Amino acid sequence: MPCPRLLMPNRLPTSGFFTKNTGCFAALALTLLAACSHDKKARQPSDTTAAAPAAATPTQPKLSQLNVFVDMSGGMQGFVHPVAAGATGSGFQQTVTELLSAVNAQKSAQPAYYFFKESTPADARLLVPSTYAAMRSTVSGGLKNAARGSELPQMLSEALKLQAQKPGTVSVLISDFIFAPKDKGQTWDVKTFIKDALNEVEPAKLAVSVFANTSDYRGNFYPGNRTGPQKLNGEQVPYYIWVLGDPALVAQADAGLLRKLAGQPQAHYNVDFAPPYAVLDYLDPTGSWMVPDPATPTTAPRIVFTKKPTPGQPAEAVVGLNLTSLPPSQASQASLKTLRLAAPDAAPATLVRVWLLAQEPAARAQPALTKYTHFARLRLTGAPATRAALRLEMTRPATAWIASYSTNSDSNLKAQGAKTFHLREVLAGVDEYFANEPSAQRLFSLPVEVETRR
Amino acid sequence: MFQQLFTSLYEALLGLPEPALLTQAFENSIFPGVGLATLFGIALLGALFFYLVLNRVLTTPFYQTKHWLVMLLVLAIAAGALGWFQARSVVYEVLDAKGIVIPAGSESAYSRYVLGFSFVNALFGALFFVLWSFVVKGLSPNAKVTPIRWPN
Secondary structure, three states, rough: OOOOOOOOOOOOOOOOOOHHHHHHHHHHHHHHHHHHHHHHHHHHOOOOOOOOOOOEOOOOOOOOOOEEEOOOOHHHHHOOHHHHHHOOOOHHHHHHHHHHHHHOOOOOOOOEEEEEEEOOOOOOOEEEEOOHHHHHHHHHHHHOOOOOOHHHHOOOOHHHHHOOOOOOEEEEEOOOOOOOOOOOOHHHHHHHHHHHHHHOHHHHHOOOEEEEEEEEEEEEOOOOOOOOOEEEEEEEEEEEEEEEOHHHHHHHHHHOOOHHHOOOOEEEEEOOOOOOEEEOOOOOOOEEEOOOOOOOOOOOOOOEEEOOOOOOOOEEEEEEOHHOOOOHHOOOOOOOOOOOEEEOOOEEEEEEEEEEHHHHHHHHHOOOHHOOOOOEEEEEOOOOOOOEEEEEEEOOOOOHHHHHHHEOOEEEHHHHHHEEOOOOHHHHHHHOOOOOHHHHHHHEEEEEEEOOOO | OOOHHHHHHHOOOHHHOOOOOHHOOOHHHHHHHHHHHHHHHHHHHHHHHHHHHHHOOOOOOOOOOOHHHHHHHHHHHHHHOOOOOOHHHHHHHHHHHHOOOOOHHHHHHHHHHHHHHHHHHHHHHHHHHHHHHHHHHHOOOOOOOOOOOOOO
């Protein structure tokens, strides 16, 4: 077939190895290929660009019920003094009405409202069910017929009993948490009362968050010391909001409902913060390893070594952590001293450096790094043949504010300032209740799996 | 199955992808995708085009070894180009999905690797064309002995 005139330029040689036929043929072949390759590219197998989520977060149980308990006793009257026209309410009134409004507004969990009171022959109940409207008006306008309050350990055990009836329940207790045992001779052993009350539930299944606040108090203050009442006129008295429930749910409640209290002095026991984290293979890696895309968003990140590291040639990997769900006072304490790496013998590894996002020079060029607040550099000197897990843990930091809020005698609060009777012992009781629970001693424990390929 | 086969083939000549964060992208998408396209798309279609279209369905003067060599060259260039463009497009897609960029220190290693990959793919394109030629040339009455007589 003679080469079509169109494709044949005049100047091609007509003899020798490459004749005009060859050139024409080459042109034909290229044209065909150009047409084909266009289609081929469109027919490429769809690339597995699994939009891998940046971090692994464990599955969260569902928050289905919110029980709000307010201590209704004469001793709380001073917080909820009726507000004159034109005046603003006390700190307690403002904070608690905001919290009640938030509980009422949220749609995911069923709210229930209760008042605590003492069990009397007339009315043996310790809990008085109420409604949002009634509770709000009580907090705004004052307590009518204030009964004697129930004791703190009873409050705790009643709340926990109610909580056990429906899984997925979180209890929010609002009170001044002044525990004055009826028998004054038992004051030395406050911790045991608290521990016994909390024993309604196993430590592994319970978490406690304590948020401290102070409010102006107008009225008679009844000291835990059981001395006579002291009339206060606007002095600050502490009150506390305790959140009890399943560890993951309490973390949810802290981050959601109670986020306005994030700046308050707080203590958390066994709360499962589960911060998002990931192994960053794009930040200064050393050694031969890769991070496969996780199968599901909740599986732990995996480091797969293509060449085993040795003590002489260690591999280094950076783990990015997002600690925004932790209370700021505790997240700021994350450092080489408070973080530790639990490494099995098969995968020896050490924590080399911990630094903040602000200290990371690559953050400007690499926008994905801004998802994290802290970075931890691990040095691995060996890798197992089968999968092994390293755990990055942060120990629970000590809370200094408890001692400053605690006092052994609150008879003269006017002179002393805002303090709570035996607060230290009450919270020591909570601490001891969790003493044998290893997960309570850590803020988080994040697994990183390590294995070798080939 | 093809994934493992092509991964072994490419990594035998190129080594593991650099930077390491692209290893998954290369091994899951690029190696099998480009390998299959080169094997069946470029090499097989090219062999069929040469032996069947030009020299069986049509009768053209393009049955000689020199024409076959030109075809080989053109296909090798096409395979190289396919490797280059496909690798880069998949890598950028994957990085966009994850929201990361190649760190500054690894950019030259990455460019070197993709260049090496396109050369290796050109090589494989030529090799596959030669293999398919031997399979297919018996069907062509005019070009049966191109490039060599065996096995016809």
